[in-house]
Amino acid sequence: MEAVIALHNVRKSYQDFHVLDIARLELPAGIYWLQGENGAGKTTCMKVMAGLIPFKGEIILQGNVSSHRQPVAFRRLINYAEAEPLYPSFLTGRDLLELYLGTKGGNRQQVMELGERLGVTGYMQNPVSTYSSGMLKKLSLLLAFTGNPLLILLDEPLITIDKQALAVLYDLIRAYSANGVSFCITSHQPLDQRELPVSGTLRVAAKNIALV
Amino acid sequence: MGNVTAILQKIFVRRFYIQNTLFFLVLFYLLFGVVDGGSLISYHRSLMLGFMGNLYFLLLVLALWALYGMKCAGFVLKTFQTQGFEFLYPTLGSVEKPARRRLWLLIHTGIYMPVLVYAGIAVAVGITRGFWLAGLLVAVFNLLACFLPLALYERKLHRPDVTFFTGYLQRWLNRRFVKLPGLYFFYELFTNYPRRILSVKLACAGILWLTFYLLRQTGGFDARGLMLGGMLCVIAHGQLMMQHRAFDDTYLGFLRGLPQPLWRHYLRLAGIYLLLFLPEIVMMAANKTPLSSLTGCFVLAAAMLLLFRSLLYFPKMNAEVHMRYVLLVSFVTLFMVLAGYEWLAASVMVPASAGLFFFLFPRYETYVEPRS
Numbered sequence: 341m342e343a344v345i346a347l348h349n350v351r352k353s354y355q356d357f358h359v360l361d362i363a364r365l366e367l368p369a370g371i372y373w374l375q376g377e378n379g380a381g382k383t384t385c386m387k388v389m390a391g392l393i394p395f396k397g398e399i400i401l402q403g404n405v406s407s408h409r410q411p412v413a414f415r416r417l418i419n420y421a422e423a424e425p426l427y428p429s430f431l432t433g434r435d436l437l438e439l440y441l442g443t444k445g446g447n448r449q450q451v452m453e454l455g456e457r458l459g460v461t462g463y464m465q466n467p468v469s470t471y472s473s474g475m476l477k478k479l480s481l482l483l484a485f486t487g488n489p490l491l492i493l494l495d496e497p498l499i500t501i502d503k504q505a506l507a508v509l510y511d512l513i514r515a516y517s518a519n520g521v522s523f524c525i526t527s528h529q530p531l532d533q534r535e536l537p538v539s540g541t542l543r544v545a546a547k548n549i550a551l552v
Numbered sequence: 553m554g555n556v557t558a559i560l561q562k563i564f565v566r567r568f569y570i571q572n573t574l575f576f577l578v579l580f581y582l583l584f585g586v587v588d589g590g591s592l593i594s595y596h597r598s599l600m601l602g603f604m605g606n607l608y609f610l611l612l613v614l615a616l617w618a619l620y621g622m623k624c625a626g627f628v629l630k631t632f633q634t635q636g637f638e639f640l641y642p643t644l645g646s647v648e649k650p651a652r653r654r655l656w657l658l659i660h661t662g663i664y665m666p667v668l669v670y671a672g673i674a675v676a677v678g679i680t681r682g683f684w685l686a687g688l689l690v691a692v693f694n695l696l697a698c699f700l701p702l703a704l705y706e707r708k709l710h711r712p713d714v715t716f717f718t719g720y721l722q723r724w725l726n727r728r729f730v731k732l733p734g735l736y737f738f739y740e741l742f743t744n745y746p747r748r749i750l751s752v753k754l755a756c757a758g759i760l761w762l763t764f765y766l767l768r769q770t771g772g773f774d775a776r777g778l779m780l781g782g783m784l785c786v787i788a789h790g791q792l793m794m795q796h797r798a799f800d801d802t803y804l805g806f807l808r809g810l811p812q813p814l815w816r817h818y819l820r821l822a823g824i825y826l827l828l829f830l831p832e833i834v835m836m837a838a839n840k841t842p843l844s845s846l847t848g849c850f851v852l853a854a855a856m857l858l859l860f861r862s863l864l865y866f867p868k869m870n871a872e873v874h875m876r877y878v879l880l881v882s883f884v885t886l887f888m889v890l891a892g893y894e895w896l897a898a899s900v901m902v903p904a905s906a907g908l909f910f911f912l913f914p915r916y917e918t919y920v921e922p923r924s
Contacts, residue, residue, distance in 0.1 A: 416811035428803045430739040438730040443810040
């Protein structure tokens, strides 16, 4: 089976401190639970995979889209939702959504329906400075589902959102996964296997990631 | 309620006077420091009679008081929005409406007091001279200035998401327009750091005023003199560049995740700095600068701004090191300008900035000082 994402000799350091050193990791399509202790490098790993921070080595999506050689195509295929999203205070949810739709593409109608289901449409016209942490989290999740991604990286998606939104999120992940979208999810809370059939668990430890 | 009033006075009134100490010092100097002590009373009496007896002068004074009133109302509303002051919503929201209105009035009159005192004396002085109508106008104006903002405060309490009195307009605009990424930094400056951009633009206005004054004094226009003024304006924009980098680092990480080519990021950067320098160019044009000199000056300034901003993509470049490079480049550019090679200087700086940007931007990451 062709790997959705392949990491080759990926190394990441903060000054002299080495955070990641992954010789090779190839993941076929599926839903993956990325585990690791605090400070193990889960978020760094996700940011590297999303192409948000510089790193050494190469990441290939779908066997042919390179993070370094085709950065635009790469970013179109990978979406990332931060654990604690932060946006400029004056922007509204709509500003951000329009920006994502304009750059990542995707079906506007579908995204609007998604927003409705997550319960974010009511406050989309307001500046994000007026959002609670839960509202901000829902907005970042909606943005992560915008476009036509191949892989969605969700950093601690279960925190701060309410039960209703959580059920919608599980439902979305299942539906997108059935359509061939892969997920990599970090969570300190155990993922409910009945709600989310995890294909594999990734463990970040000793600067490496291993499929366990 | 006495304790509540005392605490609110501390939160609003005392903080207002402390935060505006410099403003009041300047005002105090202008009102009481420019004349000798012996003629102070007659000076102010004449001033009061002057505006009470002349409608246009009075309108000007009322406009200044209105500005001060807006400053007061803006301060109270901003306090509500300041992080750490969220407790004001549930606490003040629990007070009965009549009592809360009294509290609003105490807070507002507390910070509007300087105008009330001066206006009160002016009305008394005016009435002794028979300026009844002007006295009535001043009294009504100040009553409105005291009571109208109370409705804004009440509204703010129930609608925390509304900013100042532009809330409705803001929501109306938000529904119709989407903010362009190239303008994010301007929104940030005007909403969160208005003083910073205002001080830079005032400094630049001062530099250009002095430039044109000196050019006139030395008997004729010299493009090199104007370019020197333009270069000083560019250097004055240095602190905005640091602000820009901090803003990018803190909030705009998500833009990097968007599928956009590098040249679009560079164009956005160029757009920001061209727009930022537009007021200076308008000021130069308003002073009847010949088109060729204006173009040369704009191109040189844009090239310098882009190069200086691109230097900040070296992660370890802090404000001090950046200023050294800015001064070094400006020094070399100065001699090129004096020799009439400003276009050459610009044509070197633009590719240099683009080269730095295209090389550094994909590798850029916020530098965190290692703990010693």
